Amino acid sequence: MTSSDKTPGLGTAVVIGGGLAGLGAAWALRGHAERIVVVERDHYPAEPAFRAGVPQGRHAHLVLEAGHRVLEEMFPGIKQELMDAGALRVATSEVRWLCSAGWMAEYPARMAFLSCTRPVLDQLVLKRVRADSSIEFLEGTDVVGLLGSAGAVTGVKVRERGPERGEVRDLPAELVVDAAGRSTSVPKWLTELGCRPVPEQRVDAGVAYTSRLFHRPAGVDLGGQAIYLQTKAPEAPRMGVLLPVEGDRWIVSLAGMRGAEPRPGEEGFTEHLAGLRDPLLREVLRDAEPAGEVRGFLPGPGVRRHYERSGPEGLVAVGDAASTFNPVYGQGVTVALFCARELRRTVRRHGGIGHAAARDARRAVAAASKNPWVMSCAEDARFDTTTGAPTGALLKLQHRFLDKVLAGATRDPLVTAAFHEVMSLVEPPSLLFRPSVLSAVLRG
Template identity: 85%
Template structure:
């Protein structure tokens, strides 16, 4: 077949959304797609900076052990670049972690996470992706629909946003963030361009929590994608602080976990670049942080332990208080019902309660599985897409089950699993947590599971289970 006889879009992949999940997916397809088009509604800042299109970006983020392993596998040398830019490697033993059962035991940890602000992570990944000649960017552009039929997606409809009437600075004013998918001031009044089509052999949905792809699939006549939805009603309030000299936290980071049902508030302190801390406070439904500085201080005072409040006593704020309402956790089962030529990654596929720190890592898992399936099949055709959907569903299953099981502990959570099996799981996990407060063998195993390095079945290994049951 000559190039003129090829089907429209053959060899082209379109990625909807140029956030972390979309960038990683685009990078994963290099060498398998002749042309990769990343459609991003924002315009990327020249330097590492918070973006209006990433409202969750102002809150505490980390890349779990399994996540930075996957990132390094896909982008060799990226961890060194991140640490050179100020990201910190925080060993699990350097986290002062108050679980529902008490303080985690000390042990010589092998597990560690990377901690930095989202702009640093996003910028370095973007810089790496821009080195690939086959990847092009349509910035300031919306995807407004899909091409194709109920049987196959064959491309996207796009429209340029045009020059923005408000500045980025103006869009960041205010102490509370907006709901996912709601318009920001900086893009609400954009001048709109003409709608045009981009034909593609593969379309990747990386549009995040607010993705419109399910709605567009319905317009094509597709049957609804099966989904699970669990909503703990979590809300966030975060602030950056300059790290005060001489403060001893007993570690690099602090995590004061919730305890159901009587302590639905949590707080986390992470070290980030430029000698700063990022502090995120959160509460489940009915215990949400109130807006502004007063609400932040009130929530801080209501945490289970005063460690975080005392650590911030001499800390100078490095920014204003920012709020965020993530919305419900949603897991879309595209592996069960999906037209050909479409794959969802990151939050567009599975959205988790962010208090468990899984989102970035699972997004990187999605990209890794996408590349592995493209490698197996040597291209981006329908067989690759089908297998990628199944692999992504498998990679996100354990994180989803773990987060939903914890959300189910709170009576105000809607859509959560229930029943005798869940109660049994809770009782066993309570014993594991109690063991993790005193036995390093249990602590290490628990950290491996939470770091997504090992499956939950690790907790049933004889050495771990024996220590749990002896306790």
């Protein structure tokens, strides 16, 4: 047993990245590290605003029901703060959802989510985290490398950004949390330390996004509060979503899998809108005035890094740095919150941030992201243009069963409710095999 196992200690924790995943991780470590340093490449805006370090922030975001429960658990009262900031409560039954089998049946909602733009959520979480004196921020600063060896990470190398870059300096730490997102350089830096490559899975559906904000026309009736026009493989690889956000606006995001990517700019947005498998979204937007420019986004492949199998001591990855999903399924923010919750539970159990706590946290983070990853990859595998997707007889059986579930969800409220609970990550996929749900599916 190492000395770190015996005496976890408080010590210093460094969090790479000050986005939502990094802020959640820093908050989770309160009271279990003497010093917590968040290194963020951007300078935070004074008011909610889109920023360069969160390129996906300009697109429609969902915090699923399970994510809201974690958010409220970790930041009590934040739901009310979100609503005070203009977020709108949307019952899941108020989402007009066109799945691959047709329109979802109406059902009595047991769940809801709060809908707002990403900067509103980020700003409220940042405000909470900034208020804790044990958490420091190094804004406008890059992490440029890791300290340590093949066996253990012992800190980071940092350098201020700007035209006159400062010198590289060392920031030692007992724990390093990688929350740098999709573009994390930590795997590359680990190889420079002599570590074995971290095992990873890559699934790439080639998805691309285009989004725009619109002013909500007065008196418009959607037949609900939000719209989700899902893809249907293989003949309809395009999707569209409309969510109400603060300021009497809608955010509309359109996406297409490889081969059906939206072209850039306003012309591409209009063209993609016309190519959706149902005209509802196009008709709703006919009289809506744009409230901003069209913005594109190429998220890249889904990547799941197995740090729980092969990772150096003193390192934990959270959020997109650990598991990156196809954004069309709306899982990313919720899974990032899961990671923060698991990190908090682990350091509490160990009483500190030592190596044993980091090892357990890596396992807990992997377990929390497993079901969302499997669900995301299984759907991506329906498209022939997806690379790295799972294959085989079991996957085909899963697809056939889910097709029956979706067909049932178009006519049976019991199945619709169960499907929403699974997709909201409140319940595991095994809920669909409970006798009451399964019998309703099979009757169909």
